[in-house]
Amino acid sequence: MTSTAVRSEQDNGERLLAGDIRALRKARRLTLAEIALKLGRSVGWVSQVERGLSVPSLGDLRNFAELFGVPLSLFFSHDVPAEKERGVVVRAGSRRSLGTSESGLVEELLSPDLGGSFEMLRSVFAPGAELKTEARRPTEEAGYVASGTFEIEIGGVWHRLDEGDSFRFEGKPFRWRNPGAEPAVVIWVVSPPVY
Template sequence: MEDFHASASFDLQGADLRALRKARGLTLTALAERVGRSVGWLSQVERDLSSASVDDIAALARVLDVATSSLLALGGGQEAGRIVRADNRRPIGNRNPGLTEGLLSPDLTDDFEVIHSRFAPGARLDHAVSRPTQEVGYVVAGHFDLWIEETLFHLHPGDSFRLRGDLFRWANPYPETCEIIWVISPPVY
């Protein structure tokens, strides 16, 4: 689990929480029960009428199977919901060693999310996964090996790919970092 502090200037994004809950097919009642809170409290949090403690945010992230940072906003003001500055990108993911990801989308309230992924040399996903999503990836830099079902594809800068709920795994056995822009629908982080 990530380390974050109650004194940090982060706010829970109610709309993002709602989008993630719905993407997982959970009702307000089901999520509230799993985190040990009332439906009324959760409804107010989703509508930004109530706040959540550090422990609440950690519990929500655990139940939704996301990084705590996926529920937090960095900054605000006039740019909130419209602009994402390079130095104010929300970190997400963190399940695989050697993989760092940042949310390029302003939030998770659209029908899709845009992710910037960096795969360090040697990073790999050994066990194939499948997600109930449609995804398109574009290799910006480096090289990347992608298995879709059982077929191996060697990807290079400028190559792109699509996944539609397919079983996939990946590896970066190359000496340089690989950068990929992913568009994922519906949002899963």
């Protein structure tokens, strides 16, 4: 690969990172000034990061991850797609992985990026894994159980779902668990994006 091609790929990766940071800020309805204040940085610097003009350090990325409540790995798993596929196609081997097997939940981003009005995830819940504490997000969410058995509590009511079943809820508290002996795979859609 020529040095020009390497630089072009780096530039594309930096643009993807910049777009993700901007999308995360907007999804959380935060202003540039609020982000700058929370990070101890200038509004100009945050704006430059979001436009791909400045590249945040590893420490800065850790701070962004903590502020947005996302895993740091989200910012590092950019496989730069071919120009004609950018923002449109995600290849199976190029999905961004979120979470760890120790948590009992591993998610892959199926959406090309965090821009847009929703994100789509492939969530794999390990046998016996569960979210013990209720979560609540200002989002509309839907899921389709691709395999396994999955239980979800929405607004205080538990629902047992098997392969082929689906669900949807908006702004309600929820918890989940996999009561089965096999992993449960759920295709999950969230609007607006939270990762």
